[in-house]
Amino acid sequence: MLSRIILLILWSFLWPLWSSAQWTIIPQKQLLLYGQIKDSITDKPISFANVEVFRNEKEGLALAANEAGRFEVKVDSAYILKLRISAIGYAEKWLELMERSNSNNQKPIDLGTIFIVPGNRLETVDITKRLPVIQNMVDKIVYHVANEPSLSGGTGDEVFRKLPMVSLGSDGKVALRGNQQVKILINGKPSAIFTGNSADALRMLPSDQIKSVEIMTNPSVKYDMEGAAGIINIITNKRFVEGLNGGMVSSVETRRSNIAGNIAGRMGNFGLTASIGSSWNYPIASVIRSERLSASGEAIFSQVNQSRNRRKGRQLALAMDYELDSNNLLVSNLNFNKLTVTTDNHIESTYTSDSTAILGTVDNKQPASNLDMSIDYIRKLGAPGKELMLSAQYVEGNNGLAYSSDYNSRREVGKNQGASHEYTAQLDFNYPVGAIAMDFGVKIVKRNVNALIAIDSLDRCANRMVADALRSYLFKYRQDILAGYVAAVLPIGKLFNLSTGLRWERTNWGGAETNGVSKFSNSSTDLFPNLAFSYTYAKNATFKIAYGKRIQRPGLYYLNPFKNNTDGANQIQGNPNLRSEIMHQLAIGGDFNFNRNNGHVGLSIYYKTINNMIEQVFRHRLENNRTMTLQTFGNIGSNNSLGTTIYGSYTLFERIDFKGNIDLYTYSNNLNSDFLNASLTKDRVYLLYKTFVGITLAVGKGFIVDSNIFWDSPQRTFQGEFAAFNLWNITVKKKLLKETATIGITMTDPFNKIKNLSSYAQTSSMMQKSNFSLPFRSFGLSLSWQFGKGKYGSYRSKEKQINNDDQKL
Numbered sequence: 001m002l003s004r005i006i007l008l009i010l011w012s013f014l015w016p017l018w019s020s021a022q023w024t025i026i027p028q029k030q031l032l033l034y035g036q037i038k039d040s041i042t043d044k045p046i047s048f049a050n051v052e053v054f055r056n057e058k059e060g061l062a063l064a065a066n067e068a069g070r071f072e073v074k075v076d077s078a079y080i081l082k083l084r085i086s087a088i089g090y091a092e093k094w095l096e097l098m099e100r101s102n103s104n105n106q107k108p109i110d111l112g113t114i115f116i117v118p119g120n121r122l123e124t125v126d127i128t129k130r131l132p133v134i135q136n137m138v139d140k141i142v143y144h145v146a147n148e149p150s151l152s153g154g155t156g157d158e159v160f161r162k163l164p165m166v167s168l169g170s171d172g173k174v175a176l177r178g179n180q181q182v183k184i185l186i187n188g189k190p191s192a193i194f195t196g197n198s199a200d201a202l203r204m205l206p207s208d209q210i211k212s213v214e215i216m217t218n219p220s221v222k223y224d225m226e227g228a229a230g231i232i233n234i235i236t237n238k239r240f241v242e243g244l245n246g247g248m249v250s251s252v253e254t255r256r257s258n259i260a261g262n263i264a265g266r267m268g269n270f271g272l273t274a275s276i277g278s279s280w281n282y283p284i285a286s287v288i289r290s291e292r293l294s295a296s297g298e299a300i301f302s303q304v305n306q307s308r309n310r311r312k313g314r315q316l317a318l319a320m321d322y323e324l325d326s327n328n329l330l331v332s333n334l335n336f337n338k339l340t341v342t343t344d345n346h347i348e349s350t351y352t353s354d355s356t357a358i359l360g361t362v363d364n365k366q367p368a369s370n371l372d373m374s375i376d377y378i379r380k381l382g383a384p385g386k387e388l389m390l391s392a393q394y395v396e397g398n399n400g401l402a403y404s405s406d407y408n409s410r411r412e413v414g415k416n417q418g419a420s421h422e423y424t425a426q427l428d429f430n431y432p433v434g435a436i437a438m439d440f441g442v443k444i445v446k447r448n449v450n451a452l453i454a455i456d457s458l459d460r461c462a463n464r465m466v467a468d469a470l471r472s473y474l475f476k477y478r479q480d481i482l483a484g485y486v487a488a489v490l491p492i493g494k495l496f497n498l499s500t501g502l503r504w505e506r507t508n509w510g511g512a513e514t515n516g517v518s519k520f521s522n523s524s525t526d527l528f529p530n531l532a533f534s535y536t537y538a539k540n541a542t543f544k545i546a547y548g549k550r551i552q553r554p555g556l557y558y559l560n561p562f563k564n565n566t567d568g569a570n571q572i573q574g575n576p577n578l579r580s581e582i583m584h585q586l587a588i589g590g591d592f593n594f595n596r597n598n599g600h601v602g603l604s605i606y607y608k609t610i611n612n613m614i615e616q617v618f619r620h621r622l623e624n625n626r627t628m629t630l631q632t633f634g635n636i637g638s639n640n641s642l643g644t645t646i647y648g649s650y651t652l653f654e655r656i657d658f659k660g661n662i663d664l665y666t667y668s669n670n671l672n673s674d675f676l677n678a679s680l681t682k683d684r685v686y687l688l689y690k691t692f693v694g695i696t697l698a699v700g701k702g703f704i705v706d707s708n709i710f711w712d713s714p715q716r717t718f719q720g721e722f723a724a725f726n727l728w729n730i731t732v733k734k735k736l737l738k739e740t741a742t743i744g745i746t747m748t749d750p751f752n753k754i755k756n757l758s759s760y761a762q763t764s765s766m767m768q769k770s771n772f773s774l775p776f777r778s779f780g781l782s783l784s785w786q787f788g789k790g791k792y793g794s795y796r797s798k799e800k801q802i803n804n805d806d807q808k809l
Contacts, residue, residue: 031074031075031108031109032072032073032074032108032109032384033053033072033073033074033075033083033108033109033111034070034071034072034073034108034109034110034111035070035071035110035111035112035113035114036065036068036069036070036071036112036113036114037049037051037065037069037070037071037085037087037113037114037115037116038069038113038114038115038116039090039115039116039118040115040116040117040118041117041118045067045068045069045070046065046069046087046090046116047065047066047067047068047069048064048065048066048067048087049064049065049069049071049085049086049087049090049116050062050064050065050084050085050086050087051063051064051065051071051073051083051084051085052083052084052085052086053073053075053082053083054082054083054084061073067266067271068326070326072384074384082094082095082096083095083096083111085114085116086116087116089118090116090117090118091116091117091118092116093114093115093116093117095111095114108384133147133148133600133649134164134591134600134602134647134649136542136544136589136590136591136602137534138489138497138499138532138533138534138544139216139218139219139220139499139532139546140214140215140216140219140233141164141165141214141215141216141602142212142213142214142215143159143162143163143164143212143213143214143215144211144212145159145207145210145211145212145213146211146212146237148162149696149698149704150657150696150704150706150731150733151207152207152208152704152733152735152742152784153207153208153249153733153735153741153742153743153744153782153783153784154206154207154249154731154744154782154784155202155203155204155205155206155207155249155251155258155260156201156202156203156204156205156206156207156210156234157199157202157203158207159202159207159210159213160174160202160213160232161692161708161710161727161729162659162692162694162708163213163215163232164215164602164645164647164661165177165215165217165645165647165661165663166215166232167663167690167692167710167712168199169712169715169725173198173199174198174232175229175690176215176217176229176230176232177217177229177230177606177643177645177663177665178643178663178665178688178690178715179228179229180229181227181228181229181552181581182227182229182230182231182232183224183226183227183230183231183232184198184231184232184233184234185231185232185233185234186233186234186236186335187233187234187235187236188223188233189333189374189393190372190395191317191335191372193205193315193317193335193337193370200279200311200313200339201313201315201337203256203258203279204258204260204277204278204279204313204314204315205234205260205277206247206248206249206260206262206784207249208237208247208249208784208786209236209237209247209262209275210234210235210236210237211235211236211237212235213232213233213234213235214231214232214233214235215230215232216230216231216232216233217229217230217546217585217587217606218230218530218532218546218547218548218585218587219231219530219548219550220439220487220499220501220530221485221486221487221501221502221503221528221530222428222439222441222485222487222501224443224483225503225505225526225528225549225550225551226550226551226552226553227550227552228550228551228552228581228583228610230550244263244264244265244788245263245264245265245786245787245788246261246262246263246264246786246787246788247261247262247784247785247786247787248260248261248262248784248785249261249782249783249784249785250782250783250784251746251780251781251782251783252780252781252782253746253748253778253779253780253781254282254777254778254779254780255281255282255284255775255776255778256279256280256281256282256778257279257280257281257780258277258278258279258280259277259278259279260275260276260277260278261275261276261277262274262275262276263275265788269322269323269324270320270321270322270323271320271321271322272318272319272320273317273318273319273320274316274317274318274319275316275317276314276315276316276317277314277315278312278313278314278315279311279312279313279314280310280311280312280313281309281310281311281312282310283308283309283310284308284309284310284774284775285306285307285308285775286306286307286308286309286772286773286774286775287304287305287306287307287772287773287774288303288304288305288307288770288771288772288773289302289303289304289305289770289771289773290302290303290305290570290768290769290770290771291303291768291769291770292620292627292629292766292767292768292769293766293767293768293769294765294766295764295765295766295767297767298352299352300351300352300353300627300766301349301350301351301352301569301626301627302349302350302352303347303348303349303350303569303570304347304348305345305346305347305567306345306346306347307343307344307345307346308343308344309341309342309343310341310342310343311339311340311341311342312339312340313337313338313339313340314337314338315335315336315337315338316334316335316336316337317333317334317335317336318332318333318334318335319331319332319333319334320332320333326380327379327380327381327382328377328378328379328380329377329378329379330375330376330377330378331375331376331378332373332374332375332376333372333373333374333375334371334372334373334374335370335371335372336369336370336371337369337370338367338368338369338370339367339368339369340365340366340367340368341364341365341366342363342364342365342366343363343364343365343366344361344362344363344364345360345361345362345363345364345567346360346361347359347360347361347362347407347567348360349408349568349569351626358407358408358568358569359408360405360406360407360408360567360568361405361406361407362403362404362405362406362407362566362567363403363404363405364401364402364403364566365401365402365403366399366400366401366402367398367399367400367402368397368398368399368400369397369398370395370396370397370398371395371396371397372393372394372395372396373393373394374391374392374393374394375391375392376389376390376391377389377390377391383432384432385430385431385432385437386430386431386432387428387429387430388427388428388429388430389426389427389428389429389430390426390427391424391425391426391427391428392424392425392426393422393423393424393426394421394422394423394424395420395421395422395424396419396420396421396422397418397419397420397422398417398418398419398420399418399556400415400416400417400418401414401415401416401417401564402414402415403415403564403566405566405567407566407567407568408568410457410458410568411457411458411465412455412456412457412458412465412468412566413455413456413465414453414454414455414456414566415452415453415454415455416451416452416453416560416562416564417451417452417453418449418450418451418452418556418560419449419450419451419452420447420448420449420450420556421447421448421449422445422446422447422448423445423446423447424443424444424445424446425443425444426441426442426443426444427441427442427443428440428441429441435490435491436488436489436490437488437489437490438486438487438488439485439486439487439488439501440485440486440487441484441485442482442483442484443481443482443483443484444480444481444482444483445479445480445481445483446478446479446480446481447478447479447480447481448476448477448478449476449477449478449479449556449559450474450475450476450477451474451475451477451556451560451562452474452475453471453472453473453474453475453562454467454472455467455468455471455472456468471563473514474514475511475512475514475517475560475561475562475576476511476512476514477509477510477511477556477559477576478509478510478511479507479508479509479553480507480508480509481505481506481507482505482506483503483504483505483506484503484504485501485502485503485504486501486502487499487500487501487502487530488500488501495535495536495537496533496534496535496536497533497534497535498531498532498533498534499530499531499532499533499534500529500530500531500532501529501530502527502528502529502530503527503528503530504525504526504527504528505525505526505528505551506523506524506525507523507524507525507526507553507580508521508522508523509521509522509523510522511559511576514561517561517576520576520577524580526551526582528548528549528550528551529547529548529549530546530547530548530549531546531547531548532544532545532546532547533545533546540592540593540594540597541590541591541592541593542590542591542592543589543590544588544589544590545586545587545588545589546585546586546587547584547585547586547587548584548585549582549583549584549585550582550583550585551580551581551582551583552580552581552582552583552614553580554578554580554614554633556574557574558574558575558578558614558633559574559575559576559578560574560576561573561574561575561576562574563630568623568628569626569628569629570628570629570631571628571629571630571631572630572631572632573630573631573632574632574633575632575633575634578614578633578634578635579612579635580612581610581611581612581613581614581635582610582611582612583608583609583610583611584608584609585606585607585608586606586607586608587604587605587606587607588604588605588606589602589603589604589605589606589645590602590603590604591603595650598650598651598652599648599649599650599651600648600649600650601646601647601648602645602646602647602648603644603645603646604644604645605642605643605644606642606643606644606645607640607641607642607643608640608641608643609638609639609640609641610638610639610641611638612635612638613635613636613637613638613639613669614633614634614635614636615633615634615636615717615718615719616631616632616633616717616719616761617631617632617633617634617636617675617678617719618630618631618678618719618761618763618768619632619678620763620765620766627766629768634674634675635672636669636671636672636675636679636718637669637670637671637672637675637718638669638670639667639668639669639670640666640668640669640670641665641666641667641668642665642666643663643664643665643666644663644664644665645661645662645663645664646661646662647660647661647662648660648661654698655697655698655699655700656695656696656697656698657695657696657697658694658695659692659693659694659695659696660691660692660693660694661691661692662689662690662691662692663689663690663691664687664688664689665687665688665689666685666686666687666688667685667686667687667688667716668683668684668685668686669681669682669718671718675718677763677764678718678719678763678764679718679719679762679763680719680762680763680764681716681718681719686716687713688713688714688715688716689712689713690710690711690712690713691710691711691712692708692709692710692711693708693709694706694707694708694709695707702734702735702736702739703732703733703734704731704732704733704734704735705730705731705732705733706729706730706731706732706733707728707729707730707731708727708728708729709726709727709728709729710725710726710727710728710729711726712724712725712726714759717761719761719762719763720759720760720761720762721759721760722759723756723757723758723759723772724757725757727748727749728748728749728750728751728752729746729747729748729749730746730747730748730750731744731745731746731747732744732745733782737785740785740786740787741783741784741785741786742782742783742784742785743781743782743783744781744782744783745779745780745781745782746778746779746780746781746782747778747779748776748777748778748779748780749776749777749778750777750779751777752776752777753775753776753777754773754774754775754776754777755773755774755775755776756771756772756773757771757772757773757774758770758771758772759771759772
């Protein structure tokens, strides 16, 4: 029954286009060419040799052979073709193919073994067409990091700050079009290194390891529907050559430092890539000032928290592949990370009613470690494009909080230890039908989450710490997902492309009875349609329209009923009754290159709605005749947003690169009745923005100067706003040792020693304000080095196949 529903809905998308008299779907007129490139003397395959196919002097395409020197390319069989084969250290070789008929049933052509001769190149080719940094595709925007010289020798957070539509906040969280519910993948798969603070993970990822970044605001149904804002997929460089090669990157700054290294190599059919990284910051002293006001503006409460923060992280990644034969491949991945954050707080609280200062100290230690292991089996089924992929993954997360507090003469120690276990099995099948690329898949995910809360408080009569039975408990939560999808990509004529699909997901979840929480269980069945249509209306210009539906399931941080009241005046607690967010988005946009690709401009306009919107909720209540603030989470209602994204770049005199992007979007809510009295923003519309402007100057002799400014508006909630964030970064780099090494000097906010981040939340009866002051000015030195030989490449068949991107973390 399910398969019939999926096929019926898919057919409803395709039939209007198929039956239209003015559009014609391309028949199977394409011809497959394949062969192998070898050294004419040693008879050994030449890994990653260049293959260029020309229709005429102006039209052509380029690709690279694989590690075995083999290549496959589809061409329009109606043309006379010329092929140019080249590799570093070899003379070019030209092949010419005669014109073929328009028959739809032509057999693939085996070009056999193509031998090229070692020696100097026969000619020097002047490149007049710049390689674009940004590429707009039917279902994503691709940022080619390798084509951005200023990012060489940097780290992943530098890459992310330059991505269109992407921003990093003061807390390190990544946002896409202003929404932090974005999923970050590596090679198409979730990684344990991004389970915690994404900024720490990105600082331990060298930019030279990143080939490109895919930004998907409307991802294909092949991906999980989790992540309301969309998906950011990091494609890493793969080195598959005989011998070893790798690199390292390190930076030492006045606020923090990091070091990372990677090594890769191949021995026959076995390939291995390994990376390790570490980051740490020096103790940072900050001050948080907050005050609570009545509806009339009278001061009720004030607090000063002098905090000292330290963080240390490390991560490890291993990727292995073994080619059983030309049609069978095994890929295995392991990722591990650990981050420890230690904070010492000295708190002074004052209630205006009695002017008595309440003193307290709270020491927190938050260790977090995450591990994921996966194995993928890829089977090629003979015909080009036909693949069967079977994948399995295990993910384990351990996140804890251990604290000791002495607040208002009340002493206690406690821990909140969370552990999660996730098991995934997935089957994907790629099956081209003529010119239509079809994808099918099924997936099973099983999640078990436990949180152990143990609190001891001081018994003053016995003068010892005793267990607090009323506040100690074990919270258990489970979630099971069964999913299936069908997707299709097809060309319509020579200028149009259509991508469509449908995903079905069945979710069961529940929790065991625990202290203050009754046993609960629930289930839902959802259909997620996806449609994207693109039109290439000029040689360097594309227009597209897309619609998609997505879901955001709350994670343990939002669900855990543990109440953290170490600061007696400000408490935090999760909500196990949260429902998943559901998002619908419609986007229209386009982009074009001009002046021989020296310039690029992109524009998109979108409208999205989020139902069951999850936001922080501040509630005020009396405790011991004093007003307390409880921060929890709730499904406040629906959110509507109309926005536009504009990004562009221009290169002047082949030395100066200008870049910029701006996101403008509205924020408005339709609140549920339970939250109408908790907000003053009903029927209001707010205009928010995120901007980036940068300039890169190639001075010559290997020197590069890069300057970037980021400026964001305050981010709204239904009760108030979070602080605006801005940043100015200046970097000077010098390439050394035949461009295998880079040394740099970095300055961050050189004229702004302290950054003040102000926020507020307001209800009909009270307002709470806070200001977070922390040192931000930083100076540093960086060094990167690459060693070994061989070309970079990245192949879809070697990417991780499981994409569990469905939780709100």
